[in-house]
Amino acid sequence: MATNFASIPILDFSLSQRAETKPQFLADLRTALTDVGFYYLKNHTIPLEDIDALVALIPDFFALPAAEKERVRMVHSPHFFGYSRFGAELTKGRVDQREQFDFGTSTASKWQPGDPEYLKLWGPSQWPDAALLPGFRAAFTSYVLRMQQLSHALLALVAEALQLAPDAFKHFFEADGNEDRAKIVKYPVPAPGSSDQGVGPHFDGGFLTLLLQASPHRGLQVQNRAGEWIDAPPVPGTFVVNIGKALETVTQGVAIATSHRVLSPEPGSTPRYSVPFFQMVSQSTVIGREVLDMPEEILKIKEARGQVIADSINYAEYNELPSGLVALIGRIKSHPDVAERHYPELFNKFFPDGLPKHGMAY
Numbered sequence: 001m002a003t004n005f006a007s008i009p010i011l012d013f014s015l016s017q018r019a020e021t022k023p024q025f026l027a028d029l030r031t032a033l034t035d036v037g038f039y040y041l042k043n044h045t046i047p048l049e050d051i052d053a054l055v056a057l058i059p060d061f062f063a064l065p066a067a068e069k070e071r072v073r074m075v076h077s078p079h080f081f082g083y084s085r086f087g088a089e090l091t092k093g094r095v096d097q098r099e100q101f102d103f104g105t106s107t108a109s110k111w112q113p114g115d116p117e118y119l120k121l122w123g124p125s126q127w128p129d130a131a132l133l134p135g136f137r138a139a140f141t142s143y144v145l146r147m148q149q150l151s152h153a154l155l156a157l158v159a160e161a162l163q164l165a166p167d168a169f170k171h172f173f174e175a176d177g178n179e180d181r182a183k184i185v186k187y188p189v190p191a192p193g194s195s196d197q198g199v200g201p202h203f204d205g206g207f208l209t210l211l212l213q214a215s216p217h218r219g220l221q222v223q224n225r226a227g228e229w230i231d232a233p234p235v236p237g238t239f240v241v242n243i244g245k246a247l248e249t250v251t252q253g254v255a256i257a258t259s260h261r262v263l264s265p266e267p268g269s270t271p272r273y274s275v276p277f278f279q280m281v282s283q284s285t286v287i288g289r290e291v292l293d294m295p296e297e298i299l300k301i302k303e304a305r306g307q308v309i310a311d312s313i314n315y316a317e318y319n320e321l322p323s324g325l326v327a328l329i330g331r332i333k334s335h336p337d338v339a340e341r342h343y344p345e346l347f348n349k350f351f352p353d354g355l356p357k358h359g360m361a362y
């Protein structure tokens, strides 16, 4: 096995659908999970013409009149769904140079008085007026539900690749259900001399992330164990799949979450677009208490691989806090303006000096 990856493997989903080719798929998946934490998935279940139709709608969303984007701003949503203006988001305290629209799989809220506050994360999305953006809501609602299905099919394959029962992860979604989240992101060309942090280095928090790179730009980079940034350029017809910290934790670090970042488009280029989908687990589950027994043979792969970059400070909370609270804390740190309005106590705890001064229009 390679001890340090220099490129991201491409896996062919159709091989997993035939008995004679499935073992090859599982072997390739095992290497991707244990050595890289990222892979491209080709020949997946989502028709490419549907993806093309969806991608065509993305610039139209960002071109909506300012008043309409304002109407669906995330600051109106205790679920952290909706539109975030350019420069409104932080990664580890630094401003990300991106504009985005967050949405999810649920159509109703769940929180009732007396429930833990983190259940407020679960709720409906805010959608732009259908008269201004015909087909947008239908296309992205259908997309997120299809991605949910695909993510569960992929998770069953992860279990098999790690020699666990195909339903080994099922209970992580059963305690109180789950709401998966997605977003549409625009990375504009930065003004001369300004930061090129599209999104800063980070780990994803949940189980699997399925990313659609929705324009031909490079910019996504993945960090290998030597600390080098490896390009993950768009490959037509694929999703990029990566492991989140929750899945890393429950597999005893066998499947690795890998740090990644996005660099802004080059000067003179055009905006980059992407659509990440985040598979979340039941909000009441304390991930650190649900670590799975892993087969000896699989643990040996982890030993042979050696040390991974373990900058997991943000996710140490997994050991004692419900996953919904970990997710809420992450959202609060990334979107302080939303937190100030909807979660004043937690806002004061994380931002005792008030809103960070980084030029965020509020």
Ligand SMILES: O=C(O)CCC(=O)C(=O)O
Binding pocket: 185, 199, 204, 211, 213, 220, 260, 261, 262, 273, 274, 275, 276
């Ligand atoms: O836009 C991308 O390509 C990746 C975004 C990402 O890593 C994230 O939002 O977690």
Ligand SMILES: [Fe+2]
Binding pocket: 202, 203, 204, 260
């Ligand atoms: Fe990410």
